Amino acid sequence: MVLGRGVKKLDLVDMLLLAALVGLAIVWVAPIVWVIGLAFKPNDVLMRTTGGIFAPPFTGKNFRDILATSAVFGWMLNSFIVAIGQTFLTLAISTLAGYGFARTDFPGKRIAFILVIAGLAVPEQAIIVPLHTMFAEAHLHNTYFGLIAPRLAFPFGVFLMYQYFKGVPREIEEAAMLDNASRLKIFFRVVLPLTVPAQATLGIYTFLHAWNEYFWPLVSATKPEMYTLTIGLAATQTNFAQTEGIGFLMAQAVFAGLPILILYLFFQRHIVTAVAGGAGK
Amino acid sequence: MSAPSQARPVRVARRDADAVGRRTAWNALFIAPYMLAFLVLLVVPLGLGMWLSFQDYDMLAGYGGPVGWENYERLLGDRIFLGSVRNTIWFVIISVPAFVGLGLFLALLLNDDSRKSSFFRSIFFGSSVLSVTIVTLVWRLVYMPDRGLLQNIAGMFGLTAPNFMTTEALALPGIAIVTVWWIIGLPMMLFLAALQQIPKEVYEAAALDNASRWRVLVSITLPAIRRTIVLVAVIEVILQFQLFGQANLITNGGPNNASRPIVMFIYEAGFRDWMLGYAAAASQILFVLMLGAAMLQMWIGRQKDGG
Amino acid sequence: MTITKLTSALAAGAIVAGALATSGAALAQQKTEISFARFFGACDADYGTSQDYQKARGECGVMTTLVNHFNATNKDNIVVKPQIIEWGPYYQQLTARIAARDVPTIAVMHTSQIGDFVRSRIVEPIEDDLKAAGIDINDFTPHAKAGVTLNGKVHALPWDTHSWLWHINVGMFKQAGLVDAAGAPIVPKTVDELMQQAKLIKEKTGKPYFVMASVAAGDAGNGARSFWTMMYTQNASIFKDGNFDKADFNSPEAKNAFEVFERLSKEGYITKGTDGAGALGGFIGGNGAVLLTGTWRIDDMIAAAAKPESGLKEYTARIFPNLFKQDAVWADNHSWVMLRGGTNPQTRKAAQIFMKYLWDHNFDWARGGGHLPIRNSLMAEYAKLPERPNVMRITEIGRSLPHDVRRQFGFQSLIGEEVNNIINGNKLAAQAMKDAQERADQLLSRR
Structure with missing residues (x-):
């Protein structure tokens, strides 16, 4: 199995490895199953015991309550707006900049490029305190722009696109140049269509990161209406006793996790390639 | 990948070999939107943060003027900060080998095109797409002392499950387990990508030689993906140095500060106590620690490269 | 001249714009929206649309239905938008909102926290607002009045x-023979009596004497309130001679208090590693004789004891008893504040109207939430509610830290965390005292 590629019959080592794999898979799946089970149990029962989640009584009340009242829809909408906005803008400016650095020449390019590459080493936490102050002065907290913008500065996307453009044969463009097409035209007509795979990688990466971002929205979205899913869920979970019950919370978690899991199953192949490709460069 | 720049004639000074077309300032417009974001949202705050770290700036009490190295001196005497540095380093030490080891183990087992492997890959990668709050919500229910999943399972055997949330020595390992569960997908995928780069012929030759699987692993596979191992280790060190959400939501840094990481300290100093200068100083220390750790690792990787 | 012209032109423009806006919304009248930052939990599933505050139970239920009722019935087109934060991170969040220039119109605040907010000039006096709203300051109970008064001025509506309290499972006390002839639980008068009772409960029922949550950030309050109560009953404080810049945890009284927890923990007389839901569920399930929590759980417990399947067989509440020298107990007040920069003239007026509504419904809060009302005129009626006679003396013996003590939230956290460390077996009392001292020094070393 490890390296045998189906040449041999299963031997003892194979059996042990398979057992380990199945055991691990159970560890990975069990908490999710458990939580889904809890989501279908009445809250007052869970108050007493959480044993026997597969035995009745069951209830759909927790999900009905969510549909009727929970703020989770608003949070989800905010998350989508922020994640899509951030993905779109990151793709746009990273592609332009990646192309600019890889394929064009202009005064000051070297120094700009060195600066940007050095920026790769800066972690978000190193700038979050002053950034918060700056955004407060500009009254940008609790706005979509305020949630989207900070991430645009990080050079990962530019670097990725730069690498990609470096691999595109320059002859394609030089041919277009000879036709006297304008630089912008070449970029949009000739170069851009070639970058779709890299765009997908960067897009998926950015989307997932934005969707799961925790620290910045925690300090920037202070108005409950502006909470993203991550922050909204966090705000309800630090003390189970004060909320509407474990079953309701779990239903909320299931509900909130569902869209992204469905997206994942749907785009699995792309996501996997994107993630492996993105960090592998 | 990029060709060295000596390929171009000398008279076009410092001209980029890969560039196409004329060297003109107009081309800078391509990078202008990004550079604007980069300067305003990264360079300026970075400089501001360094400046802040030398100021007495308390959001609520107001600006108290420059204080030199005082914030740093106070940090070095702050038991909670030092504890958070210790916790963070300890967390990196226990979690990174788990990421590398388990990620590699899974990748080795799942490196084929069978449906079984693809099914397992989905399971192990799937949890990575969940947000940290969902993951912590789930795991708090697992760890819950009296009615959690662990206790329910242990109870079946008449045992008492260890309490990860309230036992000092178990708090960080508990968070490490959650973190591995959450994002083992990335290292697994990186290893899989690397394994697929190894030419099949190499293995076929080994099969002819009747080499044991262990020997194949040690003498062919591992050397072939050595660079990826270093890469994964560096990525994970950088990621795990930034531990925050899990600790904040599962243990709140407790018990007795046993699981408070540096980022959580920064969060609390900056956004709970509003001591911005102090928090900025802690940020600089984190920055330096992360740079140092990453460089050390790359250096180690290079040493092995040479040998 | 030109300036006047310009102003009048602007004014005319504004009027036209205003007219357009009103005519545009011809049917919908102009609404004033005010934001209302609070804890007390979210319970939309049960009370989301209900206005029946007289039937609502628990803090959350009453609060939610009151706001619903106000929004539906007020004549001034005011819409109160609740912004619910959990109480553990509440103050952190409130400060974050102020830092993010997102200031709520009205916010709930413990009177123990007001000092810090007044010192940083975020909370200002509101006597004029109360007068405009028609709220009589003289009806405030003494404890509440002291709580909201700083520098001689009222800064909040209590x-x-x-x-x-001790929430007592009388059934378990009976099992251990700890009741008097009338069947009422016998409450210990000294630490030794407490330990004897705990030993009996453990022998007869196999369960711990105390149930208390000691895990989450918000649970720090539990340890801290118990600690303060044991200090007050010894007539002691960690601040000596009015010096509020130096805390002292090395007194014999502080040692006594910490050691009570050490003994309870060592003997297994208190639950370990329990979170809030676990503590409530455990007590209701009969897994402990005394639940250590506040007045706010009285009605929940009465309701829980009424259920036939409950392990809480018979319930009563008592003020946390005096185990030392004098009758005294930790007490705090919830109050409503308006923060600097959170209002314009229009929302300020609306806030006054809503505050008057709250003032008029203070009794409903006390009935459903278990707390004591803050109006002298409501006390007699309050005493008629179930279990309330047992807690009436709080207004007399309730004690709080002086407003001059800075960073009271920080003190609550550090004391509570150290107490919880003892309970969960991570530390002994001596070490906890030492650590508390160091953390307190650090806390007060800041401006």
């Missing part, structure tokens, strides 16, 4: 007085 909402309740709450305090620290």
Whole structure:
């Protein structure tokens, strides 16, 4: 199995490895199953015991309550707006900049490029305190722009696109140049269509990161209406006793996790390639 | 990948070999939107943060003027900060080998095109797409002392499950387990990508030689993906140095500060106590620690490269 | 001249714009929206649309239905938008909102926290607002009045007085023979009596004497309130001679208090590693004789004891008893404040109207939430509610830290965390005292 590629019959080592794999898979799946089970149990029962989640009584009340009242829809909408906005803008400016650095020449390019590459080493936490102050002065907290913008500065996307453009044969463009097409035209007509795979990688990466971002929205979205899913869920979970019950919370978690899991199953192949490709460069 | 720049004639000074077309300032417009974001949202705050770290700036009490190295001196005497540095380093030490080891183990087992492997890959990668709050919500229910999943399972055997949330020595390992569960997908995928780069012929030759699987692993596979191992280790060190959400939501840094990481300290100093200068100083220390750790690792990787 | 012209032109423009806006919304009248930052939990599933505050139970239920009722019935087109934060991170969040220039119109605040907010000039006096709203300051109970008064000025509208109780499972006390002839539980008068009772409960029922949550950030309050109560009953404080810049945890009284927890923990007389839901569920399930929590759980417990399947067979509440020298108990107040920069003239007026509504419904809060009302005129009626006679003395013996003590939230956290460390077996009392001292010094070393 490890390296045998189906040449041999299963031997003892194979059996042990398979057992380990199945055991691990159970560890990975069990908490999710458990939580889904809890989501279908009445809250007052869970108050007493959480044993026997597969035995009745069951209830759909927790999900009905969510549909009727929970703020989770608003949070989800905010998350989508922020994640899509951030993905779109990151793709746009990273592609332009990646192309600019890889394929064009202009005064000051070297120094700009060195600066940007050095920026790769800066972690978000190193700038979050002053950034918060700056955004407060500009009254940008609790706005979509305020949630989207900070991430645009990080050079990962530019670097990725730069690498990609470096691999595109320059002859394609030089041919277009000879036709006297304008630089912008070449970029949009000739170069851009070639970058779709890299765009997908960067897009998926950015989307997932934005969707799961925790620290910045925690300090920037202070108005409950502006909470993203991550922050909204966090705000309800630090003390189970004060909320509407474990079953309701779990239903909320299931509900909130569902869209992204469905997206994942749907785009699995792309996501996997994107993630492996993105960090592998 | 990029060709060295000596390929171009000398008279076009410092001209980029890969560039196409004329060297003109107009081309800078391509990078202008990004550079604007980069300067305003990264360079300026970075400089501001360094400046802040030398100021007495308390959001609520107001600006108290420059204080030199005082914030740093106070940090070095702050038991909670030092504890958070210790916790963070300890967390990196226990979690990174788990990421590398388990990620590699899974990748080795799942490196084929069978449906079984693809099914397992989905399971192990799937949890990575969940947000940290969902993951912590789930795991708090697992760890819950009296009615959690662990206790329910242990109870079946008449045992008492260890309490990860309230036992000092178990708090960080508990968070490490959650973190591995959450994002083992990335290292697994990186290893899989690397394994697929190894030419099949190499293995076929080994099969002819009747080499044991262990020997194949040690003498062919591992050397072939050595660079990826270093890469994964560096990525994970950088990621795990930034531990925050899990600790904040599962243990709140407790018990007795046993699981408070540096980022959580920064969060609390900056956004709970509003001591911005102090928090900025802690940020600089984190920055330096992360740079140092990453460089050390790359250096180690290079040493092995040479040998 | 030109300036006047310009102003009048602008004014005319504004009027036209205003007219357009009103005519545009011809049917919908102009609404004033005010934001209302609070804890007390979210319970939309049960009370999301209900206005029946007289039937609502628990803090969350009453609060939610009151706001619903106000929004539906007020004549001034005011819409109160609740912004619910959990109480553990509440103050952190409130400060974050102020830092993010997102200031709520009205916010709930413990009177123990007001000092810090007044010192940083975020909370200002509101006597004029109360007068404009028609709220009579002289009707405030003494404890509440002291709580909201700083530098001789009222800075908040008090909402309740709450305090620290023993919620008792009388059935378990009976099992251990700890009841008097009338069947009422016998409450210990000294630490030794407490330990004897705990030993009996453990022998007869196999369960711990105390149930208390000691895990989450918000649970720090539990340890801290118990600690303060044991200090007050010894007539002691960690601040000596009015010096509020230096805390002292090395007194014999502080040692006594910490050691009570050490003994309870060592003997297994208190639950370990329990979170809030676990503590409530455990007590209701009969897994402990005394739940350590506040007045706010009285009605929940009465309701829980009424259920036939409950392990809480018979319930009563008592003020956290005096185990030392004098009758005293930790007490705090919830109050409503308006923060600097959170209002314009229009929302300020609306806030006054809503505050008057709250003032008029103070009794409903006390009835459903368990707290003591803050109006002298409501006390007699309050005493008629179930279990309330047992807690009436809180207004007399309730004690709080002086407003001059800085960073009271920080003190609550550090004391509570150290107490919880003892309970969960991570530390002994001596070490906890030492650590508390160091953390307190650090806390007060800041401006």
